[in-house]
Amino acid sequence: MKKLNYVPLTATPFQQNKKYKERSPQNLELANYIRCFWGSEQPYLQKDQSVDASIVVPDTCVDIIYNIDYTDNTITGGFCGINDASFWDHDRKESGHLVSVFAIRFFAWNAYVFSEDSLKDTINTYDEVRTRFRWLDNMLRQQLFDKHTLEERGKAAEEILLDRLSEIRQNSMIDNAVEQIILRKGTQSVTELAKECFISSRQLERLFHEYIGITPKKLCSLVRYQYLWHEILTNPKFHVLDAVCKYAYTDQSHLMREFKRYHAMDIRTARLYAYQHCGSHVGNIQDFPKQS
Secondary structure, eight states, X not given: OOOOOOOOOOSXXXXXXXXXXXXXXXXXXXXXXXXXXXXXXXXXXOOSSXXXXXXXXXXXXXXXXXXXXXXXXXXXXXXXXXXXXXXXXXXXXXXXXXEEEEEXXXXXXXXXXXOSSOOTTOTTOEEXXXXXXXXXXXXXXXXXXXXXXXXXXXXXXXXXXXXXXXXXXXXXXXXXXXXXXXXXXXXXXXXXXXXXXXXXHHHHHHHHHHHTSSOHHHHHHHHHHHHHHHHHHHOTTOOHHHHHHHXXXXXXXXXXXXXXXXXXXXXXXXXXXXHHTOTTXXXXXXXXXXXX
């Protein structure tokens, strides 16, 4: 698949702190498959019993997440499938433990090329990483103890995944369909998408279930929501009525209802929440990459 100018965002895309930082893939080819590596910049001491909670919104990505506990000498790894609803994530790490996190965030439509099994029925699920990525877990898990920083772990994971690229098999139909969805910003119907891909709607549905774990209709809806969210944060002249027309919503109520369904907040509250979690990187708001 060629590089798509598509930048899916979390609920707090400007957040950077000791517990959460992102690292983009250094290899351009790998950047077609991976949105970013993320996690704690280095191990940190969990000081108290407080439970940190953060909202997770549908970002059209899937994640392999490792939690490393140096105090207990344990690593737990899970695979988070694509989500079509927001939820609150609660950080319940043990007080007094030295811990860290490392994760790989794949574009949802490209994770299958590294998986050993179908991604069917993975929507809104969190499963043991070895269920579908045993080969990766075998090569990466021990290195997470030996390498302590996000930069070191990102480089190690990137080398492993790059070696795998020579063995992957991609489905050209999935690639073509996703490219059309991105180009149209998720505004087309499944019937239109199937015609653009020269395939029946039923066959397209089957392929999406198998390779992505979600229906093409739902992916279109999520991509449209992501374009809307990007514009809400980066366009100082954002206006709801303009967005209704631009992203083919039925009317203003439809846009606001669908945004709240995916984000669990109205637009004003969501924007405020994102800005409140900028940390020391407020300047990054002005420099955030534009969608085409």
